[in-house]
Amino acid sequence: MSEPAFQDQYPDDYAHCYGCGRLHAEGHHLKSYWDGEETVCRYTPDPKYTGGFPGFLYGGMIASLIDCHGAGTAAAAKARQDGKPISRFVTASLKVDYLAPTPINTELEIRGKVVEIKGRKVIVDLVVFAAGTTCATGTVVMVQLKEQN
Ligand SMILES: CCCCCCCCCC(=O)SCCNC(=O)CCNC(=O)[C@H](O)C(C)(C)COP(=O)(O)OP(=O)(O)OC[C@H]1O[C@@H](n2cnc3c(N)ncnc32)[C@H](O)[C@@H]1OP(=O)(O)O
Numbered sequence: 462m463s464e465p466a467f468q469d470q471y472p473d474d475y476a477h478c479y480g481c482g483r484l485h486a487e488g489h490h491l492k493s494y495w496d497g498e499e500t501v502c503r504y505t506p507d508p509k510y511t512g513g514f515p516g517f518l519y520g521g522m523i524a525s526l527i528d529c530h531g532a533g534t535a536a537a538a539k540a541r542q543d544g545k546p547i548s549r550f551v552t553a554s555l556k557v558d559y560l561a562p563t564p565i566n567t568e569l570e571i572r573g574k575v576v577e578i579k580g581r582k583v584i585v586d587l588v589v590f591a592a593g594t595t596c597a598t599g600t601v602v603m604v605q606l607k608e609q610n
Pocket residue numbers: 551552553554579580581582602604606607
């Protein structure tokens with residue numbers, strides 16, 4: 462059986478994020494998984510997240526995809542390194558480069574690659590693809606909550 466999504470392993474008290482918390486009633490419920498040494502999250506945005514003109518995605522939502530998949534990737538990488546259950550990370554820093562318009566009504570693939578794990582800090586590089594086009598890239602600095610360490 463395949464492993465549950467990273468977000469489905471967050472402790473209940475930390476599973477209320479609008480982007481990826483399984484316990485948020487109206488959130489996006491993003492799901493992230495290992496794919497070899499990288500991580501992957503797939504998501505098809507609804508037209509209600511339209512950006513400046515029809516057919517394309519709002520930039521805040523793109524940042525959100527990078528943010529939440531980055532947090533999940535950090536948590537999973539730290540857990541895998543330490544041989545412990547997944548714990549909760551929060552965003553210390555989020556950088557996004559918007560390289561090409563991102564379509565709505567198209568399945569997006571967000572891929573994560575761990576750059577560094579140092580103590581409670583994990584740095585992750587991310588890419589958002591739509592039908593083979595790189596639409597955005599990002600880097601996040603995630604920090605494990607002290608009480609989860
Ligand atoms: C109990 C529940 C607490 C809930 C917290 C907020 C939950 C919000 C969930 C989200 O929505 S995530 C998106 C919004 N993010 C936040 O609201 C986080 C607000 N910021 C913080 O809570 C703290 O600043 C944070 C936990 C991220 C870091 O504070 P710490 O005191 O735990 O970390 P510390 O200062 O010891 O730094 C740890 C490492 O991270 C690095 N770091 C911290 N902030 C950084 C930053 N902004 N940029 C780059 N690196 C950063 C820092 O340099 C250091 O690296 P080194 O170990 O290499 O020295």
